[in-house]
Amino acid sequence: MSDNANAPTTQWGRNPKRKVKYAAPKPVEGGGAAVGPVDDPALLANAGVIIKSERPPVAYAAPASRPHREVREPDESDFRLRDLVQHMARGLVDHPDAVDVEIVEAGERGMLELHVHPDDIGHVIGKQGRTARSLRLALDAAAGRIDRRVSLEIAD
Numbered sequence: 001m002s003d004n005a006n007a008p009t010t011q012w013g014r015n016p017k018r019k020v021k022y023a024a025p026k027p028v029e030g031g032g033a034a035v036g037p038v039d040d041p042a043l044l045a046n047a048g049v050i051i052k053s054e055r056p057p058v059a060y061a062a063p064a065s066r067p068h069r070e071v072r073e074p075d076e077s078d079f080r081l082r083d084l085v086q087h088m089a090r091g092l093v094d095h096p097d098a099v100d101v102e103i104v105e106a107g108e109r110g111m112l113e114l115h116v117h118p119d120d121i122g123h124v125i126g127k128q129g130r131t132a133r134s135l136r137l138a139l140d141a142a143a144g145r146i147d148r149r150v151s152l153e154i155a156d
């Protein structure tokens with residue numbers, strides 16, 4: 001049986017375990033300070049000084065404004081990239097007549113926006129965005145051949 005026959009028991013006959021909020025400090029080998037909660041009033045009085053330290057004020061520098069991009073008119077390469085996205089998207093959706101690709105920005109860092117029928121959004125995005133990632137990958141490859149970077153946004 002148990003060593004202590006007078007210990008209180010629970011309904012299953014086991015001694016209830018004491019819940020300890022924290023472990024008692026254990027002495028460190030070599031005569032160092034103990035690790036654990038601090039009970040010394042002198043150390044507790046200086047704890048605010050230890051915890052709080054004065055920090056020098058941080059000089060806030062206003063962010064530099066971005067250089068203004070000039071608005072470019074779309075050229076033949078922009079229209080060819082738009083047609084590529086439109087062709088790929090029409091092969092994925094149930095309503096190919098509702099597919100529209102808009103050139104938001106033209107030039108070397110262009111942006112295209114794909115609009116589809118609301119029922120076909122899931123077809124264009126795919127499971128976990130894999131189809132959309134593939135569309136962007138094909139667009140990046142085609143744009144890279146003409147030394148451009150073009151991004152694709154899918155409008156809701």
